Amino acid sequence: MAQKYVLGYDSGTVSEPILWKLIKDFNIEVNILKASISPGLEGSLLVELHAEQNVDIEKALTWLAGIGVSCVSVAKRLTWDEEKCVDCGSCTGVCSSQTITMNRETWKIQVDKDKCVACGNCVKACPFGCYTLNFGE
Amino acid sequence: MGEIKKSWDEINQKIASGSAVVITAEEAAAMSKESSPAEIAKKVDVVTTGTFGAMCSSGMFINFGHPEPPIRMEKLTLEGVPVFGGIAAVDAYIGATEVHPDISDFGGAHLIEKLIAGEELFLKAQGKGTDCYPRKEIETYISKETVNEMIMCNPRNAYQNYPAALNSTNKTLYTYMGTLLPSMLNINYSTSGCLSPLLNDPYFRTIGIGSPVFFGGAVGSIGWNGTQFNTKKPRNENGIPLSNAATLMLIGNAKEMKSDWIRAAYYYKYGTTLYIGVGFAIPVLDEDMAKHISVRNDQIETTICDYGLAGHPGIAKANYEELMSGSFALNGKKIRTAPLSSYRKARVLAEELKQAVIARNFPLSPPARFFPEHSAVKGLNIRTQKEGNK
Numbered sequence: 001m002a003q004k005y006v007l008g009y010d011s012g013t014v015s016e017p018i019l020w021k022l023i024k025d026f027n028i029e030v031n032i033l034k035a036s037i038s039p040g041l042e043g044s045l046l047v048e049l050h051a052e053q054n055v056d057i058e059k060a061l062t063w064l065a066g067i068g069v070s071c072v073s074v075a076k077r078l079t080w081d082e083e084k085c086v087d088c089g090s091c092t093g094v095c096s097s098q099t100i101t102m103n104r105e106t107w108k109i110q111v112d113k114d115k116c117v118a119c120g121n122c123v124k125a126c127p128f129g130c131y132t133l134n135f136g137e
Numbered sequence: 138m139g140e141i142k143k144s145w146d147e148i149n150q151k152i153a154s155g156s157a158v159v160i161t162a163e164e165a166a167a168m169s170k171e172s173s174p175a176e177i178a179k180k181v182d183v184v185t186t187g188t189f190g191a192m193c194s195s196g197m198f199i200n201f202g203h204p205e206p207p208i209r210m211e212k213l214t215l216e217g218v219p220v221f222g223g224i225a226a227v228d229a230y231i232g233a234t235e236v237h238p239d240i241s242d243f244g245g246a247h248l249i250e251k252l253i254a255g256e257e258l259f260l261k262a263q264g265k266g267t268d269c270y271p272r273k274e275i276e277t278y279i280s281k282e283t284v285n286e287m288i289m290c291n292p293r294n295a296y297q298n299y300p301a302a303l304n305s306t307n308k309t310l311y312t313y314m315g316t317l318l319p320s321m322l323n324i325n326y327s328t329s330g331c332l333s334p335l336l337n338d339p340y341f342r343t344i345g346i347g348s349p350v351f352f353g354g355a356v357g358s359i360g361w362n363g364t365q366f367n368t369k370k371p372r373n374e375n376g377i378p379l380s381n382a383a384t385l386m387l388i389g390n391a392k393e394m395k396s397d398w399i400r401a402a403y404y405y406k407y408g409t410t411l412y413i414g415v416g417f418a419i420p421v422l423d424e425d426m427a428k429h430i431s432v433r434n435d436q437i438e439t440t441i442c443d444y445g446l447a448g449h450p451g452i453a454k455a456n457y458e459e460l461m462s463g464s465f466a467l468n469g470k471k472i473r474t475a476p477l478s479s480y481r482k483a484r485v486l487a488e489e490l491k492q493a494v495i496a497r498n499f500p501l502s503p504p505a506r507f508f509p510e511h512s513a514v515k516g517l518n519i520r521t522q523k524e525g526n527k
Contacts, residue, residue: 086189086400086412086479090315092463093323093475104463107481125316127191127402127410127477129242 002050003057004033004074006118007064010042014068019047026060027051033117046074046118075113078122081130085109091131094121140424141178145503148182148420152497157182159418159494161487162430166331169431178427183494183501186337187351187416187486188329190478191402193313194293194364195233195411197249197391200285201260203227208272210262215248215279222262226270230290233401233411244409246401249289253353254396255281287391289353293363295415297335297383298439301326301460303452303472306445311406315477317444324441324465324474329483330434330457334417335383337430339376343419345504350387351416351490354398356499357389362508369513373438376429379454380440383508387415398486414482416490418501434458441467 007018022028034046051057064071078099087109092102099115100122102108122131151157158181160168165184168177201210203226213220213229218237221230235245251258257280266273281287303324304310304317311317315325328336338344348359363384370378391399398414421427434457442449455465461480464471493499520526 087481088190088412088479089476090325091475093325093473094316094318096322102463102475104461107479107484121316121318124311124405127315127404127412128400129403 002029002031002048004046004048004114004117005061006070006072006074006077007045007047008043008070008072009068014043016067018064018067018069019045021063022049022060026056026063028056028060034119074116074118077118077133078111078113078116079132080109080111084128085130086128088127090127091122091125094125095119096121141175142423143178143182143421145420145422145501148422149501151182152494152501155495157495159183159185159491161484161491162186162332162337162419162432163484163487165431166433169433174424174427174431177431178421178424181421181427181430184337184419184421184430185416185487185490185494186334186419187332187414187483187490188295188334188478189398189412189414189482189486190327190329191313191404191410192291192294192413192415193234193410195249195289195291195413196245197231197252198286198288198290199229199231199252201227201229201279202283202285204272204275204277206271207269208262208275209264209267209270210275211264213260213262215258215260216243216251218244218248220245220248234408236408242403242409244401244403246409246411249391249411250396250399250401252281252287253391253394253399281392289357289387289389289391289394290360291387291413293365293384294387294413295334295363295385296328296381297339298333298378298381298437299327300380300440300442300449300451301455301474302442302444302449304445305443310444311404312444313404313407313410314444315404315475321467321470321472324455324460324472325477326439326457326460326474327477328437328439328457329478329480330437330461331432332480332483332487333437334415335385336377336432336437338417338419338426339372339378339429341383341504341508342426343422343503344417345507347502347505348417349500349502350385350389351414351418351486351493351499352387352389352394353391353413353415354395355389355391355393357387359385359504360388361386362512365514366509366512367514368509368511373436375432375436377432377437379438380442380451385415412478414486416486418490418494418499420501434461441465
């Protein structure tokens with residue numbers, strides 16, 4: 001199954017071509033969804049990792065951690081404060097990944113964190129500060 | 138069978154005897170698919186409406202009480218947010234959109250929200266010192282319990298319809314109509330459709346100066362017509378103005394208001410604003426009123442305006458059934474639509490108001506005076522001091 005992760009690293013600690021290694025050595029399909037790399041400083045990648053067997057992903061994550069790449073599941077990155085939310089819907093128009101949708105029966109917001117691509121639009125669109133996202137922490 | 142007519146008194150007597158039929162405007166809209174206005178006028182006595190959305194032109198008068206010796210408060214802040222002190226000694230006005238000089242997402246709206254929630258705020262005030270008000274400075278804490286009055290007085294609330302917004306430019310715009318993605322990727326709208334208060338009495342037969350209003354969880358009053366009150370906007374065949382038209386000046390006791398219905402908000406790169414719950418109970422006096430209170434989302438239209446162009450010109454017309462469906466087709470392209478006001482909360486409000494009317498906790502009374510029949514909105518011309526006043 002495919003899962004989205006934010007990989008964070010800095011050039012001082014990571015010198016290896018990590019994506020090439022993930023593909024070649026760990027047999028993982030890598031799909032880059034967002035990349036923010038400042039040459040010679042640090043990188044932050046939003047990637048979707050897919051492998052035939054989950055154990056391959058686990059091995060890859062262990063290897064990444066070992067070489068100093070932080071690796072956090074995106075589903076864990078987006079937080080939504082449901083208590084604070086009034087279901088106004090301002091966030092639903094800016095979410096292209098369909099993570100945040102409006103249930104048009106109950107008119108309540110629904111958040112499916114697995115679909116999140118960490119674009120950050122909801123964080124800015126919410127008038128009540130209900131969303132937080134720490135991309136490339 | 139002659140046309141049905143009911144007076145305010147007759148409807149109030151039915152409420153008093155427990156025999157009045159009270160429904161929400163959403164229920165009335167559903168009823169209109171099967172029943173004629175005459176049938177609805179016969180069956181239904183009162184219809185409740187509601188909206189819960191951003192109302193920027195809002196604020197609160199507050200009277201702090203006098204310290205000993207007293208002070209003529211001239212420059213004031215609450216939690217660092219400037220508060221208007223150009224009225225008598227310890228009176229002040231907290232404007233919802235006044236922003237903290239160093240904290241862009243914190244402002245007057247948050248002060249109002251905190252006061253209603255019962256929190257203490259830090260007050261700092263200065264005056265020049267006069268013979269009658271010798272004190273020059275004060276620093277203290279105030280709360281709902283310590284102050285005399287907290288009177289919400291909002292010059293422009295509850296817009297009768299509002300244009301929907303999109304953005305044709307190639308960069309994101311952050312507006313009071315929310316985040317507008319580039320290349321017309323989304324349309325934002327801000328009206329609770331068939332539940333919207335002023336769309337259920339579009340010619341103001343039952344709503345006017347002095348009308349009771351569900352206001353932030355308390356029973357308030359319409360003080361006057363709101364600012365930028367506009368009777369000149371074109372209407373569709375159902376009497377619905379096709380863009381922002383009438384407005385209300387609302388007054389109420391903020392000490393009685395509830396945190397559920399008053400929420401501080403911040404629009405990114407725009408500023409702070411206040412979300413307020415507003416609703417009316419509308420008597421179904423006759424068939425004409427029955428037709429208005431049962432208006433459906435497909436009969437309520439608005440203009441879609443392009444916020445990417447100067448003057449925000451209208452580029453299309455849409456009805457609320459389309460806008461509320463989640464997408465709108467414009468020039469063959471499907472555009473995602475999103476509300477800015479909470480339809481869930483609007484429903485809850487109309488239902489609460491229905492229960493309040495039935496329990497005789499919300500009064501029904503005719504307006505003391507009606508709104509102006511002719512009122513246009515002017516712009517502002519720019520003239521230099523050199524050109525002088527003419």
